[in-house]
Structures are given as C-alpha cells and as structure tokens.
Amino acid sequence: MKILFIKPPINHNVFSVTRYEPLEFEYLAASVPDHDTDIFDMRIEKDFVKKLESFNPDVVGITAYTCDVKTVKNILKEIKKYKSAIKTVIGGNHATFLPQDFNDGFVDTIFLGYADHTFPKYINALNEGADVREIENLGLPDTHGIFFTEKKSIPTDLDSLPFPARYLIEKYRKKYHDSLRNKIALIMSSRGCPFRCTFCACWKLMDGRYITRKIDSIVQELKSLPDDIDMVYFSDDNTVHNIKRAWKLAEEIKEHKIKKKLQMYARTDSIVKNPELFRSLREAGLEYLTVGFESFSDDGLKKLNKKTTVQMNEEAIHILKDLGIYINAHFIVNPEFTEKDFNCLLHYIDERHLFRPAYPVLTPLPGTRLYEETKKDHVIKDYDFFDFAHSILPTKLGRREFYYQLARLYNKSYSLKRYLKNMSTKKGLNNTRNTDGISLLKLILIRILAVFLYFKMKNAYKSEPLFYE
Numbered sequence: 243m244k245i246l247f248i249k250p251p252i253n254h255n256v257f258s259v260t261r262y263e264p265l266e267f268e269y270l271a272a273s274v275p276d277h278d279t280d281i282f283d284m285r286i287e288k289d290f291v292k293k294l295e296s297f298n299p300d301v302v303g304i305t306a307y308t309c310d311v312k313t314v315k316n317i318l319k320e321i322k323k324y325k326s327a328i329k330t331v332i333g334g335n336h337a338t339f340l341p342q343d344f345n346d347g348f349v350d351t352i353f354l355g356y357a358d359h360t361f362p363k364y365i366n367a368l369n370e371g372a373d374v375r376e377i378e379n380l381g382l383p384d385t386h387g388i389f390f391t392e393k394k395s396i397p398t399d400l401d402s403l404p405f406p407a408r409y410l411i412e413k414y415r416k417k418y419h420d421s422l423r424n425k426i427a428l429i430m431s432s433r434g435c436p437f438r439c440t441f442c443a444c445w446k447l448m449d450g451r452y453i454t455r456k457i458d459s460i461v462q463e464l465k466s467l468p469d470d471i472d473m474v475y476f477s478d479d480n481t482v483h484n485i486k487r488a489w490k491l492a493e494e495i496k497e498h499k500i501k502k503k504l505q506m507y508a509r510t511d512s513i514v515k516n517p518e519l520f521r522s523l524r525e526a527g528l529e530y531l532t533v534g535f536e537s538f539s540d541d542g543l544k545k546l547n548k549k550t551t552v553q554m555n556e557e558a559i560h561i562l563k564d565l566g567i568y569i570n571a572h573f574i575v576n577p578e579f580t581e582k583d584f585n586c587l588l589h590y591i592d593e594r595h596l597f598r599p600a601y602p603v604l605t606p607l608p609g610t611r612l613y614e615e616t617k618k619d620h621v622i623k624d625y626d627f628f629d630f631a632h633s634i635l636p637t638k639l640g641r642r643e644f645y646y647q648l649a650r651l652y653n654k655s656y657s658l659k660r661y662l663k664n665m666s667t668k669k670g671l672n673n674t675r676n677t678d679g680i681s682l683l684k685l686i687l688i689r690i691l692a693v694f695l696y697f698k699m700k701n702a703y704k705s706e707p708l709f710y711e
C-alpha cells in the first residue's frame with residue numbers, strides 16, 4: 243500500500259523559530275517496512291494536492307495538536323474532495339482525548355494513543371481486506387457516531403520498535419533546526435511520567451506508567467545519526483526520571499565518544515537529589531535542560547499538583563548554573579494573575595538570572611484534569627487559540643491588561659539592559675552561563691522580532707473570537 247503522512251503547517255498564532263523532525267511519522271513509517279511510505283511536511287511545503295497527485299496514496303495519515311485541529315480538518319476535507327477513496331487516518335494527542343472532534347465525515351479511522359503496534363495491524367488488515375474492527379484502540383466513525391474497538395493497554399516494550407525511518411526526511415534535513423539554528427534530531431528514550439500535574443495529559447498516554455528504552459539501543463540510535471547533526475533533543479515527557487538509567491546513559495555516551503550537544507527535560511526534584519548525575523550528563527554533552535519550574539510560589543505549585551517546592555526550584559537553578567547547563571525555564575502564567583503576580587514573576591527570573599524563560603499561559607488541554615474541571619468556563623472555544631499565548635480561561639485582569647502584562651513580561655525578560663547586567667555577573671564553567679547561551683547577536687535578532695511580538699501579544703485580545711471586558 244502507498245501511505246502518505248502529512249505534518250500540518252504551524253498554527254498562525256504559534257510563534258515558533260524552531261522546526262523539528264516529525265518523529266511520530268518516522269516511527270509509524272518504520273512500523274510498515276513492506277509498504278511504500280512518504281512524509282510531506284507542510285511547515286516546509288504547501289501544495290499537498292500536488293503531492294497527492296504525484297504519490298497517489300491509498301492511505302493518508304495526519305497528526306494534530308489541539309491548536310492544529312481546525313487546519314487539519316480542512317486538509318482532511320480537501321483530501322476527500324480530491325479522491326474519496328483515499329483512507330484518511332488521524333492520531334496524536336487531540337485525537338486520543340477528543341476523538342469525537344473528528345467525526346465529521348472526512349476521517350475513516352482515529353488512532354487512540356501510541357500507535358506503533360496498531361498502525362501496522364491496520365495497514366495489513368486494509369491490505370488483506372480483513373476487518374479492522376478486530377484491532378484495539380481505534381475509533382471508527384460511522385453514521386451513528388464513532389464505533390470504538392476494544393481498549394487495550396499500550397505495549398511497554400520500546401526496544402522492540404524499529405528505529406525511526408529517518409531516510410524519509412533526508413529531503414528536509416537542512417530545514418530542521420532549533421532556535422539557535424543548530425541542526426537537530428529528535429530521539430525518544432522513554433515514554434510517560436509517574437506524576438499527575440493538573441495541566442498535563444502526557445502521563446495518561448502511558449496510563450500513568452514510565453517506560454524506558456535500553457541504553458544500548460539509545461546509544462546505537464545516537465551513533466546512527468548523520469554527522470552534521472549538532473544537537474539531539476530527547477523528546478520524552480521526563481527524560482531523567484529513572485536515575486540509575488540516566489547515570490548509565492551519561493556513562494555510555496561518554497564511553498562511545500558521541501559528540502553531540504544534548505537537550506533534555508527534567509524536574510527540579512531529580513536535579514536537587516542528583517547533582518552529580520547532572521555533572522555527568524553535562525560531560526556527556528547536556529547543554530540545554532528544559533525545566534518546568536511553573537510557579538514562583540509554593541501555593542501555585544500546589545494548585546498545579548507539581549509536587550515540587552520553591553526551595554527545590556531554587557536549589558536546582560544553583561546546581562545547573564554552577565554546572566554551566568543552560569536552562570530553558572518554563573513558568574506558567576495563570577489567568578488569575580494580578581499585576582503584582584506578573585511583577586513577582588519578573589522579579590523572580592531576574593533575581594535568578596534566568597535568561598531563557600518561556601511563559602505559557604495555563605491552558606486546559608484535552609485529557610487534563612484542568613480541562614475537566616474548567617470545561618464550562620472556557621471563554622474561547624476555538625481550538626486555533628489553544629496556543630499557550632491566549633487565555634482560554636477567564637482572566638482576573640481585564641483581557642487587554644492581561645495581554646499587556648504578558649507582553650511586558652516577555653519584553654522585560656529579554657531586554658538588552660537585562661542582558662548586559664547578566665553578562666557582567668559572576669561567570670561559572672561557561673562564559674555565557676548567566677545569559678543561558680544567548681549571544682549578543684542572537685539577542686539583537688530576538689529584540690527585532692520582539693517588537694513585532696510585543697504588539698501582537700499586547701493586542702491579542704483584539705483577535706480573540708470571544709472576549710469580554
């Protein structure tokens with residue numbers, strides 16, 4: 243069978259200076275080696291109808307974050323208009339938690355959860371004319387609604403999965419990069435998370451379990467990456483949860499002399515309890531660590547069920563700064579913020595010399611406890627705005643004031659004045675440690691973009707489909 247995977251274009255609201263490889267499709271393509279597969283990345287190329295004409299697929303698979311749902315539904319409609327015989331299939335986070343959103347006559351099959359085992363079963367069933375209703379974890383839309391096949395736990399053996407079919411994205415390889423334009427590859431080393439944060443549904447995808455790949459297999463995959471890849475991004479929910487394993491990973495990477503810059507996710511409790519592990523990971527190449535600090539107050543952390551404390555966050559910052567690991571610091575902006583809260587957050591990051599902060603607005607993503615608890619209060623229903631820059635929930639401040647404060651927060655965080663101040667403070671293992679790896683040239687570029695972004699964010703209330711004041 244001929245299978246085409248389509249990565250949708252980036253949502254027009256999302257500001258993104260990065261573009262990462264579509265790992266989900268590389269895994270799915272690898273799961274059906276006997277079939278003819280291709281990937282079409284609409285973040286790079288636009289004309290998918292031309293691709294349909296030239297490739298002539300039997301099956302088209304699409305993925306969708308919540309903020310992409312509207313765009314993806316339009317693409318699916320166009321595909322069916324072009325040729326209704328093409329089987330259209332959808333998967334990913336949104337489809338898993340709100341499959342009913344795809345019951346619109348343009349989708350043949352909805353995949354629920356990780357599909358490494360169900361996708362090949364499905365393709366083989368189609369190929370052989372067998373009944374797909376025998377396959378677990380599918381939603382099959384029909385005129386009466388969606389027929390759900392048996393729900394089964396996702397297999398936990400990640401080592402039996404074939405390596406991602408990276409040869410399919412060779413044509414795009416030069417276009418995948420991080421915000422500093424490092425050529426980047428993604429690697430999945432674990433899945434799931436044992437924590438239960440209220441704003442996150444990632445843990446649900448693995449039914450609350452944390453499963454990992456064997457270190458040998460990760461090392462083999464790292465070794466198989468093209469030489470010109472500068473940076474490897476661990477696309478896990480919680481890369482450093484299993485400490486013993488993380489030690490082994492660091493040791494093996496060093497032993498095998500793998501010279502790539504690494505980027506991972508970690509929680510502050512893992513950092514504080516294991517500073518020496520992070521030294522070892524640093525020696526193995528860990529350059530950027532994404533850390534969900536989430537809040538500057540214990541009360542805020544408690545409400546999010548993060549199970550960390552401000553004290554822990556504080557210690558983690560010191561450890562990482564001392565080790566010279568750049569911190570991608572995430573802080574959630576709560577719609578209940580007052581002007582004082584915005585100021586406290588700014589003060590917090592300033593005092594701690596955090597120079598790569600991101601401020602996602604608390605967003606009730608489908609599948610989260612937050613979504614269930616707030617469903618009736620959403621002031622925006624349009625999925626295009628589930629972009630972490632708009633507030634789906636009512637804001638305590640007026641909408642105009644809320645976005646002004648958010649724009650100001652970003653503007654001040656990345657100001658030239660802060661940069662120069664941080665440059666002149668104590669230097670550790672790394673000369674630019676207090677600017678978290680951002681060079682002056684990079685900052686100037688950020689500042690140019692920031693002018694545009696500042697006004698976009700400040701005026702976000704004007705473009706909202708529903709707002710009140």
Ligand code: B12
Pocket residue numbers: 251252253256258260261262263264265266269270302303304305306307308309331332333334335336353355356357358361428430442443444447476477478479607608629630631
């Ligand atoms: C790495 C990552 C990124 C990377 C890029 C990933 C990429 N390929 O482009 C970066 C950091 C750039 C990123 C950006 C964003 N991300 Co992100 N990201 C992740 C993370 C941590 C891992 C994703 C991954 O690579 N997994 C490994 C692959 C192999 O698994 P997978 O994608 O889940 O695919 C499997 C199944 O879902 C299923 N499947 C998926 N699609 C399809 C399609 C078909 C046809 C089928 C059959 C099956 C199928 O089968 C696959 C194989 O088993 C997830 C967390 C998570 N647990 O999902 C968040 C996550 C997906 N991201 C999320 C979001 C919101 C974003 C942003 C929109 C945030 C923002 N506002 O900037 C941006 C989007 C930018 C863009 N459009 O490119 C949310 C999505 C939630 C939602 N309901 O929408 C998640 C779940 C995190 C969260 N906050 O909860 N992200």
Ligand code: SF4
Pocket residue numbers: 435436437438439442443444445479480509534548
């Ligand atoms: S936010 Fe992070 S720590 Fe919390 S449940 Fe999600 S992946 Fe786990």
